[in-house]
Amino acid sequence: MSATKLEQYRGRLNPSQVAEGINAATRNAFRLVEDARLLLDKGRFPTAASLAVLAIEESGKASILRHLSVAQSNEEVKDCWDHYRSHTKKNVMGALFDELARGARKLDDFLTVFGEGADYPRLLDQVKQIGFYTDCLGKTHWSEPAAVVDEKLARRLVATAEFLARPKEVSLKEIDLWVKHLGPVWNKDPGWMRKALENWYEDMQRHGLVPDGPNAMRTFIREGIGAKEPES
Numbered sequence: 001m002s003a004t005k006l007e008q009y010r011g012r013l014n015p016s017q018v019a020e021g022i023n024a025a026t027r028n029a030f031r032l033v034e035d036a037r038l039l040l041d042k043g044r045f046p047t048a049a050s051l052a053v054l055a056i057e058e059s060g061k062a063s064i065l066r067h068l069s070v071a072q073s074n075e076e077v078k079d080c081w082d083h084y085r086s087h088t089k090k091n092v093m094g095a096l097f098d099e100l101a102r103g104a105r106k107l108d109d110f111l112t113v114f115g116e117g118a119d120y121p122r123l124l125d126q127v128k129q130i131g132f133y134t135d136c137l138g139k140t141h142w143s144e145p146a147a148v149v150d151e152k153l154a155r156r157l158v159a160t161a162e163f164l165a166r167p168k169e170v171s172l173k174e175i176d177l178w179v180k181h182l183g184p185v186w187n188k189d190p191g192w193m194r195k196a197l198e199n200w201y202e203d204m205q206r207h208g209l210v211p212d213g214p215n216a217m218r219t220f221i222r223e224g225i226g227a228k229e230p231e232s
Helices: 015-041 045-069 074-084 092-101 107-114 120-132 151-164 172-185 190-206 216-222
Strands: 135-137 141-143
Touching: 015 045, 015 151, 015 172, 045 074, 045 092, 045 120, 045 151, 045 172, 092 107, 092 120, 092 151, 107 216, 172 190, 190 216
Parallel strands: none
Antiparallel strands: 135 141
């Protein structure tokens, strides 16, 4: 393998390349979470937890690549690649079930997990490291994976990873529609972005890419998870 093939790309991507990248990450996330489940069933809780975090990180690449597809400037492109290769930027949705337990239901309720001051991504990255390695922590306390990561934590992380890493192919048309609707309003007025998300999902329905019926994105944004939008 040549060294040039291992150099990390940091430029723009067209919609086809974005779809390819999302699908590659999704397939790998599913592979990792399947491995995590096998280890969990064998009682290998620390390694199962660490692999679950890796699966969550791979799943998190999809949203970053979507952002890259509508990036407006070279600086924004650079930031997207920095986030793509940052563990803590990719694992933010690992807090999904915790946020649900706190009452999060609508899109805006989950925005805090993406904030710069959010602790959960850093803690999740630490759990991943602790699940693989020994370390000296606190006041010379020696940490061993089997003594730190228990079954309850491992099962919660694997369940989160299984939810996020469900295999679903993204088509070129889906990304084209994403760029069409989100590109003009990205990082502008939040209300415009919410409306663009609703319009994008509606367009996806017209093209048979998501189920017919109520606009699930509109329901998530306006009413929240578990709410039912009346049939139009």
